[in-house]
Amino acid sequence: MWWDVVIDVFAPTREVRSVERLVEKVEAGKLAVEFRSPGAFARRLNQSGWLDDEVIEAGLLRQGKAPSVIGLVTGLALIQLLRPRPSKSLPREFVLAATADRVVAFAMSPLREGDGTTDTVVWIKPEERGSWPRELVRVIDPPTGGRLRDATLELGGAERIPVSWDGDDSTGALVKLLGS
Numbered sequence: 001m002w003w004d005v006v007i008d009v010f011a012p013t014r015e016v017r018s019v020e021r022l023v024e025k026v027e028a029g030k031l032a033v034e035f036r037s038p039g040a041f042a043r044r045l046n047q048s049g050w051l052d053d054e055v056i057e058a059g060l061l062r063q064g065k066a067p068s069v070i071g072l073v074t075g076l077a078l079i080q081l082l083r084p085r086p087s088k089s090l091p092r093e094f095v096l097a098a099t100a101d102r103v104v105a106f107a108m109s110p111l112r113e114g115d116g117t118t119d120t121v122v123w124i125k126p127e128e129r130g131s132w133p134r135e136l137v138r139v140i141d142p143p144t145g146g147r148l149r150d151a152t153l154e155l156g157g158a159e160r161i162p163v164s165w166d167g168d169d170s171t172g173a174l175v176k177l178l179g180s
Helices: 001-009 013-026 040-048 069-074 075-082 169-179
Strands: 031-034 056-064 093-098 102-113 120-132 137-140 150-155 159-164
Touching: 001 169, 031 040, 040 056, 040 093, 040 120, 040 169, 056 169, 093 169, 137 169, 150 169
Parallel strands: none
Antiparallel strands: 031 120, 056 093, 056 159, 093 102, 102 120, 137 150, 150 159
């Protein structure tokens, strides 16, 4: 029995450390969302109360084009990651939430947790990074099929940003909403 206590104190398991990290992040005001769970981004943002209006669709986007298979094999994808991001007004990875009247961008922690046996969790930061009237935000040239998910995000009718995503249902629904 004593050995168990000593081992837990001096060599905590991965599970204990991950719980401590979860508590630290929750205390920092971040919002945990299960990635690849349909409707999870909109549902969690609505539960948070961060926005006055109901979030219709939300998803995770990344600035830049999705790397091709050739780019991954040759290392050209690494060069694209080292390039400065196209828009300084948004982080490299961000969550975009659409309400009836506006579209809001939130920063997120680039670190995702999950070890293959548990769901991946994305942490959204509470501060709005940008807000635009809904009618001034569009997704131009959304993909029609295939594995690459690239498009252009038009913000405020003036700024155009190449974006990509991993193909989760939440982001797909957001892209479809803003592309119509």
